[in-house]
Amino acid sequence: MAIPRIVIVGGGAGGLALATRLGHTLGKKKRAEIVLLDRNATHVWKPLLHELATGVLNSSMDEVDYRGHSSAHYYRYQRGSLNGLDREQKVIHLAPIEDEDGVEVLPARQLTYDYLVLSLGSVSNDFGTKGVAEHCHFIDSPQQAKAFQRDMINTFLRYTDPKLRQNTQLTIGIVGGGATGVELSAELLDASRLLNAYGVTAVDHQTISVHLIEAAPRLLPGLSERISQTVQQELESMGVTVHVGTAIQEAQEYQLVTGDGEVIETDLNVWAAGIKAPPFLTELGLSTNKRNQINVKQTLQSVDDPHIFAMGDCACCPQGDDATVPPRAQAAHQQAKLLAKNLERCLTKKPLQDFIYHDHGSLVSLARYDAVGNLMRSSASRGLFLEGWLARQAYASLYRMHQLSIHGAPKTGLAWLVDKLNRYLKPRMKLH
Structure with a gap:
């Protein structure tokens, strides 16, 4: 019997932390296949981009290579961009990958999932x-x-x-x-x-x-x-x-x-x-708000589909009366920690926990x-x-x-x- 597959789209602060946690708790023990999808080959912590923009940060020293990181932390990395979602078949569609000259390196592909996590950040x-x-x-x-x-x-x-x-x-x-x-x-x-x-x-x-x-x-x-x-x-x-x-x-x-x-x-x-969240999120058939964020429950599940989760800047997560979780790096890290537990609870059919944001300053x-x-x-x-x-x-x-x-x-x-x-x-x- 095939083990369940958890696909995480977006290797930012929250997505990479989540893939690392799930790799050690589920991937290492073969309880689930963890796949991280990102259009880039490397990760740079977004709060440092202003330093990269002025040259203070040397990206070759501080970036994380997804392939090398994945082999050390028990998950699988795939390079690609999400451009479509079939919720009935539990399939995501990936755009072709082209090099700097516009030559196609990989054709359009499909990737099946049992649980999907969208962690696509903001623009x-x-x-x-x-x-x-x-x-x-x-x-x-x-x-x-x-x-x-x-x-x-x-x-x-x-x-x-x-x-x-x-x-x-x-x-x-x-x-x-x-x-x-x-x-x-x-x-x-x-x-x-x-x-x-x-x-x-x-x-x-x-x-x-x-x-x-x-x-x-x-x-x-x-x-x-x-x-x-x-x-x-x-x-x-x-x-x-x-x-x-x-x-x-x-x-x-x-x-x-x-x-x-x-x-x-x-x-x-x-x-x-x-x-705002990337505009194409409004084309996936999931409920979004005016900033293109996916509407989720406090469990971080999409309000439309219990098998789809969203976290970080691309998620609109309720928090108390008329409040939502702010789009901040510390929120993404806290959500990654809870979501790792909730996805494990999904596999064992246990009730999910609600996310409560703690502002540490x-x-x-x-x-x-x-x-x-x-x-x-x-x-x-x-x-x-x-x-x-x-x-x-x-x-x-x-x-x-x-x-x-x-x-x-x-x-x-x-x-x-x-x-x-x-x-x-x-x-x-x-x-x-």
Whole structure:
């Protein structure tokens, strides 16, 4: 008799952690076949994409190869993209795989499942704003982050020749004052200092201008007002020009136009305002909300099909009265932990447990300069406010916790040691 097959679509923070857990609890003992499907060959932790975009993070050092990881953790990896679902036959349809030149490497395929987990993350929401798709970078994937880094370095290089300059200052416009926009702003200032120090460009800290634009009345609207005020003060002290209560009505090649008609001249534009689940999720025949998220029960099962689960940013999971789980990395990790138990309960015909989100606090990195946030939050407490060196250490520990969930303690310890050594052996940023 064939063992049941659990297919996880999406190898992000939650999907990879889930595949690792299920590999050890079910795959190793041959109680189920665990298959992880992702369109990429490697995994990069999404909260680090702003560092990859500025070259501070070297993806070749920090990415996880799915094939190598799967062989060590008792699951099977398949490369591919989901483009269809047949719930009656319990089959997912996979799009053809093409190389960089558009040549087909693998044809369209089908993959059967007994239980399906959708963990496809989120993408930026441009809200239909004119010109954004054509004239703004997005930082939703490693490929987009690397594309921005290439464009950033080329723009910095152009400023070495005054004849090629668009403005008197190299100006970068970032739309969206959430965590990605805030962290990218600080990293860009640090990147300009490093590129100047390495002799890549004549641009220095005084020659770069970063505009951070947020439509809400304050930065980081999802976090506490104290964190928001502290972050804005820190960014402004670094030289970032912060615009709050400012909506963008149009993006053009070298400028952003606000709702009030103000024109901000720019050399590079980044859109980091709002998120939504990938649009194709609305075409699978499952109930979704206005942000394309799959509607699930608190057990993380789709409201339409008990054999389909969704987690992370692509799931709309109820949490109390008129509340839903926020799209955050810590939520995805918590859901992976519960879902591993619930899928095991499915196999043993036991009742499933409800997911209850625990907010452990939030931390925002301001490059090498600082970090701000709070920890140990609860329904009865606002938590412990942190900034400075202690907050930086706490922020760094978040990535180590992610590594711990997918690698285990020995390999995470070795990775920490390698990172420490590379601080002395390699440049602080990737220069190509």
